[in-house]
Amino acid sequence: MAETHPHFHEGEEESFMNVSLGDESTDFHTLQLRLNPQISTPAVMNSDMDDLEMENQVELEEKTRLINQVLELQHTLEDLSARVDAVKEENLKLKSENQVLGQYIENLMSASSVFQTTDTKSKRK
Numbered sequence: 001m002a003e004t005h006p007h008f009h010e011g012e013e014e015s016f017m018n019v020s021l022g023d024e025s026t027d028f029h030t031l032q033l034r035l036n037p038q039i040s041t042p043a044v045m046n047s048d049m050d051d052l053e054m055e056n057q058v059e060l061e062e063k064t065r066l067i068n069q070v071l072e073l074q075h076t077l078e079d080l081s082a083r084v085d086a087v088k089e090e091n092l093k094l095k096s097e098n099q100v101l102g103q104y105i106e107n108l109m110s111a112s113s114v115f116q117t118t119d120t121k122s123k124r125k
Helices: 028-035 046-111 119-124
Strands: none
Touching: none
8 A cells, every 4th residue: 555645635646756857858848747647748739848848948048148157257256366365465565575665764864964863953043
C-alpha cells in the first residue's frame, strides 16, 4: 500500500518526481507531463508549444544577458578595488616621503642663520 500525502484524499497516490528546475533543457510542457501524467500531448496545441518555446528562449536570452552583465560588473568591481588599493599604497608612500622632506627642510632651516629667530633684532628696538 502506498503512503498518502496529508493533502491528498485517501486512495490518491503522490505523483511527484524530483525534477531539477535549474535544467534549462526541460521545457514547461515536459515538466507538466512529468508531474501530471494525465495531461496528454494532443491537449496542447502546436501553437501553444511554439509560444511556450519562444517564451522560454526569450527568458533564456534574458538570463544569459543578465549573467553576462553581472560578470562584467564583477570584473569592473575587481578592477576598481585593485585601483583603490594601488592609490592607497601610493598615498602612504607619498605621505612618508613628505614627512622625510619636511624634516629635512626643518633641519636646513635650523642650521641656517637666515632662518634663525629674530629675537636679537626685536631687543634693539
